Amino acid sequence: MKHSKVSNNVIRRLPRYLRKLDELSESGVNRISSFDLGQQLGLTPSQIRQDFSRFGEFGQQGYGYSVPALREHIAGILGMDRGYRAVLIGVGHIGHALIDNFCFSDWGVKLSAAFDVKPELIGSSFNGTAVRSMDELESYLSENPVDIAVLTVPKDAALPVTERLIASGINAIWNFTNVELTGPDSDVLVENIHFSDSLLSLSYYVSERRDEQQADK
């Protein structure tokens, strides 16, 4: 399968398609046209057909797309069937919330261990995931296959921990610290969850709307 680099915009839409298809499945819909799917997601039918055709021919003329089949295609494109393994670093509030509430396995990822520095946490287990000492990080990573590191440490620890992860051969980080990890020398993949960026965007749009309403008067 050789396709010249798919654009980031397309990649960001794929998980939305997946969620919508799961939702459709649950409601017992098992066939959908690009027109209807577009309606439900606020996208044009053209765009949807372009997006899918980037990866293959998943539809059928005159019929549309099979919901379950399309779902599996997209799951495969996203790597959900590759059995990726993750570890989580930093069992604070957000780390704890992820371990307890975020269903990694729903998205094809196995959370195999968590790490923290706090002695009172080490040895305990949450939702089936054991917390180990940060001292064991390197040895654990050398002995177990880990594809993704979930970074939920405090701001100050973000860069030093990242160094250690990279040194241990990790090449994908799911970053919840509000620190810019992107840019450094290494070619590690970084995916950021920046709460503040998200809130500020919302704040902008609220302001824009207020200004419009003000202007209308």
Add this chain to the structure above:
Amino acid sequence: MKHSKVSNNVIRRLPRYLRKLDELSESGVNRISSFDLGQQLGLTPSQIRQDFSRFGEFGQQGYGYSVPALREHIAGILGMDRGYRAVLIGVGHIGHALIDNFCFSDWGVKLSAAFDVKPELIGSSFNGTAVRSMDELESYLSENPVDIAVLTVPKDAALPVTERLIASGINAIWNFTNVELTGPDSDVLVENIHFSDSLLSLSYYVSERRDEQQADK
């Protein structure tokens, strides 16, 4: 101030500029050129100048931009000085983590109340924010100015609670439930934090890289 709709791409970059400028301030840098800023953010100088000039003339030829002045301009554009007020609905793991750890005030937002259904939580207070009963939601919203609702309820509660919020006149929701709120009739502003979408994008890029490495052999 009349500017024909600024594109979403630009808006999404503004919070990144803000963070970088704060970081520069802390390191004692108080002047920067579009060239250097571009280097640090992985953007072209052109793009940076285009982005800023969308909102005014913040720089000075031959000199560059004053870090603190530019920071204040961007903060203003994002509405950080408007004193927006927020309430949080659903004090589960993620809601609790936000109350305790996310510094709303750093981004110009005041978290004025939290709501939950659990009797054992009602009346308690976290990090200065009191938890009220969901029964009080409507009366609270009618008596207090609230601009943003932070939605951290379980999946099942997402839609019914959203209905109630909209009925009470809320027109901005910061959505942490993995439910698609966008699209319905109402013109409420929705900003999503979709953990799963983010993880799946990362999973895609990991897969892409593996495939490339495979192909190289």
Add this chain to the structure above:
DNA sequence: TAGATTGTTAATCGATTAACAATC
């Protein structure tokens, strides 16, 4: 078969980049 809907090519639109005169 006739109607519907795909996959894909061509046209449009918008965003990014390059270039440069203005000017601090």
Add this chain to the structure above:
DNA sequence: TAGATTGTTAATCGATTAACAATC
């Protein structure tokens, strides 16, 4: 002043939309 760097216009590039022949 001379050098540096902006703000902005023009050129390029890429992404979205439209159109339509292919076909189920």
